[in-house]
Amino acid sequence: MPTECSAEPVRAELFEFGPVEGRAVVTGFDGGAITSDAGALLLGAADRAIGLVGRFAECFIDRRRPELVEHLVPTLVGQRIFGIALGYEDLNDHDELRHDPVMAVLAGKLQAGRTDCAPVAGKSTLNRLELSREVATRYHKIAHNPAAIEALFVTLFQEAHKTAPGEIILDLDATDDPLHGHQEGRFFHGYYDSYCYLPLYIFCGRHLLAAKLRPANIDAAAGSVEEVSRIVAQIRARWPQTRIILRADSGFARDALMSWCEANGVDFIFGLARNVRLARAIGAELAEARAESQTTGQAARRFKELIWTTHKSWSRKRRVIAKAEWTKGEANPRFIVTSLTDADGDGRHLYEAVYCARGEMENRIKECQMDLFADRTSTATMKANQLRLWFASMAYVLLEGLRRIALQATELADAACGTIRRKLLKIGALVTISVRRIKFAMASGCPYKATFATAHRALVAAAADTC
Numbered sequence: 330m331p332t333e334c335s336a337e338p339v340r341a342e343l344f345e346f347g348p349v350e351g352r353a354v355v356t357g358f359d360g361g362a363i364t365s366d367a368g369a370l371l372l373g374a375a376d377r378a379i380g381l382v383g384r385f386a387e388c389f390i391d392r393r394r395p396e397l398v399e400h401l402v403p404t405l406v407g408q409r410i411f412g413i414a415l416g417y418e419d420l421n422d423h424d425e426l427r428h429d430p431v432m433a434v435l436a437g438k439l440q441a442g443r444t445d446c447a448p449v450a451g452k453s454t455l456n457r458l459e460l461s462r463e464v465a466t467r468y469h470k471i472a473h474n475p476a477a478i479e480a481l482f483v484t485l486f487q488e489a490h491k492t493a494p495g496e497i498i499l500d501l502d503a504t505d506d507p508l509h510g511h512q513e514g515r516f517f518h519g520y521y522d523s524y525c526y527l528p529l530y531i532f533c534g535r536h537l538l539a540a541k542l543r544p545a546n547i548d549a550a551a552g553s554v555e556e557v558s559r560i561v562a563q564i565r566a567r568w569p570q571t572r573i574i575l576r577a578d579s580g581f582a583r584d585a586l587m588s589w590c591e592a593n594g595v596d597f598i599f600g601l602a603r604n605v606r607l608a609r610a611i612g613a614e615l616a617e618a619r620a621e622s623q624t625t626g627q628a629a630r631r632f633k634e635l636i637w638t639t640h641k642s643w644s645r646k647r648r649v650i651a652k653a654e655w656t657k658g659e660a661n662p663r664f665i666v667t668s669l670t671d672a673d674g675d676g677r678h679l680y681e682a683v684y685c686a687r688g689e690m691e692n693r694i695k696e697c698q699m700d701l702f703a704d705r706t707s708t709a710t711m712k713a714n715q716l717r718l719w720f721a722s723m724a725y726v727l728l729e730g731l732r733r734i735a736l737q738a739t740e741l742a743d744a745a746c747g748t749i750r751r752k753l754l755k756i757g758a759l760v761t762i763s764v765r766r767i768k769f770a771m772a773s774g775c776p777y778k779a780t781f782a783t784a785h786r787a788l789v790a791a792a793a794d795t796c
Contacts, residue, residue, distance in 0.1 A: 360759070364431045366415050367758035367769045368781065373411075373435045374788035375731040378795060379485060382407040385723055388477040389458075392465040399443055400450040402471065404436045405458045408449050411435050413724035416750055418702040420452040420459070427451050430760040434767060459720070460713050478719055479539065483563045485726055486536040489733065493568040498683075499560070500532045500690040501577040503549040506542070506704045514544035514711045521545075526706060528718065530697070531556060532690050535729050540703065540722040542715040549580030554589050561595060574598065574669070576687045582666050584643050591645075591668060598684050601649060601664040608662055610635060614653035615660055628656035632676040637666070650676040692745070697725050700747035734791045735784035741777075752777050753784070 341359035348354060376382050386403040412426060426432050427447035433439050438448045458471055465472040506526040508515050515524050524545070529552060531539035539556050561573055575581075575590060579600035590597045601607070608615075614631035621629035630652055637649040647666050654661040665684050673679065697703040703721035706714035728746045736742050741749055756777075758769040775781070 362430055362760040362762070363757065364429055364760060364769070365755060365757050366429065366431045367771050368754035368756040369411060369415055369431050369435060370769065371731060371735065371753065371781070371784055371788065372414055372727060374785065374792065375727055375734065376407070378734055378788055378791035379488065379727075379730045380795070381485065381723060381727055381730070382410060384481055384484075385410070385478070388474050388481060389461065390465060390472040390474070392470040392472070399441060399446045400454055402458075404438060405450055405455060407436060408432060409455055409458070409720050410724050410727060413701055413721055414728055414746075414750065415754055416747075418705050420455050422452075423449075423455055424451045430762075430767070431769075439762070439767075459708065459716055461716065462712070473716060475715070479559065480563060482538050482540075482722070482726065483560055485730075486533060486538055487564065487567050489536060489730070493571050495570075496572040496574065497533050497564075498574045498576050499538065499557070500687050501553060501557070501575060501581055502530050502687075502690055502694065503527050503543075503580060504530065504694050504698070505545070506698070506706055508706070510707060512706065512709060512711070512714065514542075516544055516546040518545040526711075526714070528703075529553065529556060530690070530694055531560060532693050535693060535733070537693070537697070537722055537725055537729070540697070540718050542706070542711060542718050544711070548583070550577075550583045550586055553581060553583075553586055557586070557595075558589065558593070561593065572596070576684065578687070587647065587666070587668075588644055596668045598665060598667040598669055598679065600684070601666045603662055603664055607637075607649075607651065607664055610637075611651045611653040611662060614651070615655065615662060618653050618655040619660070622655040628654065630654040630656075632680065634676050650680055652676075652680055696746045697721060700745060700750070701725050701728075731784070731788075735787040736780070738787070739780045739783050741780060753780060756781070 341357040343355045343357045346354040346356070383403060386406040389402045389406065391402050408423065411432065412423060417423070417426060427449045433448040436449050441448050457469065460469060461471040461473050462469050463472055463475060505518060505521040505523065506528055508524045508526065514526060517524050518527065527543050527545040527547060527549070529539065529541040529543060530537070538560055541552065541556055543552060557575065564571065564573065573595045575595060575597040577599050579602040582599040582601050587597060587599070611633050614633050618629040618631050633651045633653065635649040635651060636646050638646040648668070650665050650667065652663040654663065665680055667679060669679055674683070701721045701724045703718055705721070706717055708714050708717065725746065728749060732742070732744070732749060736744070736749070741753065744752070756771050756775055758771040761768045761770070771778070
């Protein structure tokens with residue numbers, strides 16, 4: 330019997346670099362199954378702990394023929410959220426990611442049912458998901474339910490608390506989402522000096538409750554009454570005794586929103602734009618602050634409380650707190666309007682300790698837009714861009730769940746989403762698959778392996794508690 334010879338394996342091209350201690354340094358793409366995102370397994374564990382992807386997928390309606398479907402909606406939804414969390418903003422990235430073993434494991438699907446498919450989807454299938462309508466059509470067979478998606482954010486927020494809090498503060502803010510094409514709803518905004526959208530965000534601490542895409546030709550507070558009333562109703566259905574306070578800058582000090590709060594038992598503390606009448610009302614206090622500052626060489630401030638109303642735009646008088654400050658050789662007056670009473674604190678406390686804390690919300694918006702690409706709204710229609718915004722927002726909620734559940738006892742407890750990705754998710758690993766297990770052999774020199782171990786223990790315990 331003749332000997333059977335096997336063909337020699339094709340050798341990968343090697344790339345040479347400068348020698349070290351007389352030894353050649355070479356590299357080649359011949360390592361086999363290797364991933365650079367092994368830490369993403371923690372994202373899968375975080376998802377199991379909070380149940381995000383499955384319930385988000387339930388907000389979609391799949392009208393495709395089941396016998397022809399290779400990638401189910403939960404696979405598509407999870408793939409997009411995990412991809413954004415890992416820093417892959419473009420759908421084009423998924424033409425390579427669909428072959429990544431980490432994505433397959435996160436999807437719970439190691440092999441495709443068809444020979445011409447990968448375990449997870451490519452850019453074209455994901456693009457059809459992002460272009461889904463509210464009602465399925467012949468050419469868009471996956472639809473989504475906006476109301477269900479909006480409600481899920483609030484549900485996930487409430488589930489993050491073991492007991493109902495006595496008081497919560499909801500922060501509202503509008504920001505710019507620059508546009509570089511001719512998207513639907515594109516308008517020029519004078520303040521931001523660009524064509525943009527003007528999305529409305531609502532947070533409670535680090536928890537994201539709403540991300541509403543809006544055109545830029547509107548007031549910053551436009552639609553805030555509707556968003557707040559929806560969120561407050563859902564919160565009170567589960568936490569009827571929780572006190573709710575709204576906090577925002579002067580763009581939201583509108584009579585419609587304040588009147589709604591007063592009629593519905595919701596407190597508020599908003600910035601108030603200064604004008605000649607307000608500045609005149611604190612003239613004496615500003616003179617005192619100026620004299621003190623010139624004597625000490627330091628900034629000086631005084632506080633004064635007013636019962637105030639506008640000539641036309643307000644329907645009633647309200648409590649206004651004025652900060653008369655002199656700093657760096659000039660006046661710096663600031664004003665807030667609030668429904669909070671003396672029992673909640675004097676003017677200085679309400680301004681310095683309560684109102685000024687709203688600045689932390691801006692860091693959360695930066696995480697959403699800079700780390701998780703919430704401003705990547707480049708499709709033609711507003712509805713498709715709104716869905717993109719929700720995908721990015723769900724990626725934020727997932728990473729916040731990881732931070733809250735798994736990283737509180739670590740050095741990454743207060744890390745931004747981008748930092749968590751870089752230090753904990755981007756870990757190289759060699760992947761071996763056998764009959765009994767799938768092993769990710771991560772880099773032995775990973776500087777955050779102790780943090781990874783701590784996070785894993787916390788996530789395992791959290792998942793056990795949900796069972």
